[in-house]
Amino acid sequence: MQKNDVLTLSVEGFGAEAEGVCRHEGRVIFVPGALPGEQIQALIVKTLKSHAFGKLISVLESSPHRVEPPCPYYAKCGGCSCQHMGYEAELNFKRNYIQDALSRIGGLDIHVPPVMGMANPWHYRNKTSLPVSLQDGIPVSGFYMRRSHQIIPTKACLIAKPQSDIAGLAVTEWMREYSIAPYNELSHNGLVRHIMTRISRLGEVMVVLVINGQEITHQQALLDILQARLPGLASLCVSSNTKRGNTIMGSDYRVLWGKERLEDRLCGYSYQLSPLSFFQVNADQAERLYLQALALAAPRPDDLVVDLYCGAGTISTLFASHCREVIGIEIVPQTVTDARQNAARNGISNLRFLEGEAERLMPQLVAEEGQRPNIVVLDPPRKGTEETVLRAICDAAPRSVVYISCHPGTQARDARYLCQRGYFASVCSPFDMFCHTADVENILLFERREER
Numbered sequence: 001m002q003k004n005d006v007l008t009l010s011v012e013g014f015g016a017e018a019e020g021v022c023r024h025e026g027r028v029i030f031v032p033g034a035l036p037g038e039q040i041q042a043l044i045v046k047t048l049k050s051h052a053f054g055k056l057i058s059v060l061e062s063s064p065h066r067v068e069p070p071c072p073y074y075a076k077c078g079g080c081s082c083q084h085m086g087y088e089a090e091l092n093f094k095r096n097y098i099q100d101a102l103s104r105i106g107g108l109d110i111h112v113p114p115v116m117g118m119a120n121p122w123h124y125r126n127k128t129s130l131p132v133s134l135q136d137g138i139p140v141s142g143f144y145m146r147r148s149h150q151i152i153p154t155k156a157c158l159i160a161k162p163q164s165d166i167a168g169l170a171v172t173e174w175m176r177e178y179s180i181a182p183y184n185e186l187s188h189n190g191l192v193r194h195i196m197t198r199i200s201r202l203g204e205v206m207v208v209l210v211i212n213g214q215e216i217t218h219q220q221a222l223l224d225i226l227q228a229r230l231p232g233l234a235s236l237c238v239s240s241n242t243k244r245g246n247t248i249m250g251s252d253y254r255v256l257w258g259k260e261r262l263e264d265r266l267c268g269y270s271y272q273l274s275p276l277s278f279f280q281v282n283a284d285q286a287e288r289l290y291l292q293a294l295a296l297a298a299p300r301p302d303d304l305v306v307d308l309y310c311g312a313g314t315i316s317t318l319f320a321s322h323c324r325e326v327i328g329i330e331i332v333p334q335t336v337t338d339a340r341q342n343a344a345r346n347g348i349s350n351l352r353f354l355e356g357e358a359e360r361l362m363p364q365l366v367a368e369e370g371q372r373p374n375i376v377v378l379d380p381p382r383k384g385t386e387e388t389v390l391r392a393i394c395d396a397a398p399r400s401v402v403y404i405s406c407h408p409g410t411q412a413r414d415a416r417y418l419c420q421r422g423y424f425a426s427v428c429s430p431f432d433m434f435c436h437t438a439d440v441e442n443i444l445l446f447e448r449r450e451e452r
Contacts, residue, residue, distance in 0.1 A: 001025055001052060005044045008060070011036050014093050016409070018081040018438040022054070029054050032146065033075075033084055035063035065089035071158045078146035080159065080436040091115040091432060094440040098408045098430055102444075106412030108419065112428050116288060121435035124282045126264075128157070128164040129210075129248050130195045132172065132182040139175040139182045141168040141195055149185060159436055163205045163230060164197040170229045171195045171209065171222070178218045183211075185244075191216065193241060194248050198273060200264040201283055204234040208275045210241050210249060216256075223257050235259045237275050249276060252334070261338070267291060269317050271342045276334040278311035285433045289404070289441060290318055292429050296445045297375050297402045299323040304371065306398075308358045308378040308389065313339030313351070315377055320351045327371070328353040329361050359386040366396045377402045384410030387417065394421040401446040406439055418446050 001007070001024060009022035011034045020034025022042070031042045031054040039061035042054030059066070069075070069083035082090040094115045102108040118124065130141040133151045140153035156165050175182065175192060183190040194210040207226060209216060216222070216238060226233050235258035241250035253275045261272040264279065267287055273279050280286035293315065299305060303323040307316040310328035312335055320326045320343075328351065330336050336355040343351045354361050358380075365371040376398045378385060384407065393401060401418065405411035415425055423446040433441035 001027060001044060001047060003044055003047055006057065007042055007044065007054070009034075009040055009042055009054070011038045011040060011063075014097070016097065016438065018085075018090075018093055020056075024052075027051055031056050032081065034059075035066055035085055035089075037061075037063045038066075073143070073152050073154050076145050077143045077152045077154070078148075079143040079157065081438045082436045087117065087121060087435075090436070091117050094432065094438075095430065097438075098428070098440060098442055101408035101412040102415065102425075102428070104412075105409055106415040106419070106425075108412070108415055108425050110425050110428050112430065115430040115432050115440060116285075117432045118285060118435055121432065122158050123161055124284065124435060125157075125160040125164070126199045126201075126283055127279070127281050128160045128197050130154075130164070130168045130197075132175075132192045132195060134182050134184070134190070139172045139180070139192070141172050161197075161199040163199050163232070166229050167197045167205070167207050167226065168195050170225045171207070174218070174222045174225050178221060180216070180218070188212070188244055196239075196248070196275065198262060198275065198279075199232075200262045200273070202263060202265065203232045204259075204262045204264075205230050205232045206235040206237065206259075206262050206273075206275065207233065208237040208239055208249075208253065210239045212242055214240050219256055233258070234262060239275060252276075266314055267318050269314075269342075269346050271312055271314065271317075272338060272345060273312060274334055274338055276332060277338045278332070278335055279314070280433065282433050282435075285431050285441070286314070289431045289433065289443065290315055292431075293377065293402050293404060293443055294318055294322065296427055296429065296443065297377065297400055299375055303374040305375045305377065306362070306365065306371070306373040306396075308362060308376065308385075309380045310339060310353065311335055311379070313342050313353065315379065316351055316353070317343060317346055317348060319375075319377070320348045323375075324350065326351045327365070327373070329358050330355065331357050359388040362389050363392040363395075366392045372396050373398045375400050375402065377404070379404040380410075382407040382410065385414050390414060390417045390421075394418065394423075397422070397448065399448060403444045403446065404441065405444075406433065406441050408440065408442055411442060411444060415444060415446070422448055422450075424449055 142154040427445040
């Protein structure tokens with residue numbers, strides 16, 4: 001098998017990114033857009049020692065689960081990976097993905113129930129970051145092509161709130177009108193890098209320009225076009241990011257017009273969100289997820305709860321009214337400020353937030369302060385949890401651990417650690433937080449063996 005070979009293949013299953021998995025001459029071939037059970041023709045685009053990557057050319061025998069992708073950009077855009085399959089097939093793929101990871105990586109024998117989907121799995125993203133580039137001499141915004149930084153210009157994203165599309169088109173129109181240069185990754189020149197939007201459930205819209213510099217010109221003209229196009233515009237901000245690399249936001253931001261923070265609501269509580277705040281991109285599913293986490297943890301009135309990687313404090317706030325005290329730990333300073341203000345805004349006094357790395361503060365809480373939480377809730381980034389954090393959790397010996405994750409592989413790895421040190425995974429509860437992508441959110445409840 002060599003690059004540029006055209007092969008007829010049988011699709012045996014799914015890979016982690018929802019690509020079809022085929023086999024040829026002892027090597028696995030990953031083909032995006034192919035479905036299990038299909039016969040396909042694929043062009044080999046890359047070969048490695050143990051596996052290869054193919055491009056789908058044609059479907060010779062189609063799966064009954066294949067559908068026509070509704071998005072005109074789907075064939076090239078890297079934002080979604082499941083639009084070529086029916087929604088039930090997508091949910092089944094995610095369920096099987098979790099089951100495989102927990103069994104193969106975590107060594108767990110646990111039932112994975114059907115993934116909790118959405119009645120309308122479209123236009124759910126309340127936050128979108130559109131990269132900007134120059135194409136044919138014209139500034140455009142959109143999403144990256146799969147496995148590249150080439151931008152696919154888009155006018156309408158089917159998983160984002162419509163306000164995000166309007167903002168992207170308005171900003172690039174302003175850039176063309178006033179000759180505002182987009183950022184060039186190779187030369188590190190140009191001004192506008194990303195157009196970030198945040199839309200609250202109350203209909204407020206925040207637009208943030210991420211720039212390779214400190215200032216923008218023609219601010220009033222930009223504000224005028226956004227106000228004319230975007231009902232609900234509440235804030236226009238700029239964030240300076242002059243570093244090379246893939247990080248989107250700068251370390252701080254300035255308000256050019258309007259509110260410094262948007263108001264949003266979740267699980268009956270009110271939150272103020274800055275451009276730097278972490279808040280789940282799918283508020284409807286996040287509400288269901290957090291209420292399920294609360295139900296599984298079953299906090300008691302005298303419990304101490306530690307919420308690791310707590311973000312703007314949404315989980316901490318929800319748990320606080322059901323226990324004695326909640327301690328939230330978060331590394332981003334601005335997010336900690338938001339969390340503290342949100343607690344005060346909701347009149348919650350049994351909640352405190354610590355700023356710093358979980359791998360430093362959790363061991364410190366346990367070893368130096370002698371804190372023994374009854375419940376630990378953690379929602380780490382995709383890379384999972386550091387071993388020092390897991391060790392501190394086990395040393396604290398909480399009654400239960402509620403582990404929320406958007407990456408089944410790292411969650412399964414960490415689950416193995418906990419299960420080797422006195423815990424067992426009793427409940428799995430997955431949610432389709434990122435519809436039409438390959439990502440899935442999952443809750444694992446761990447209980448101490450002697451508590452059973």
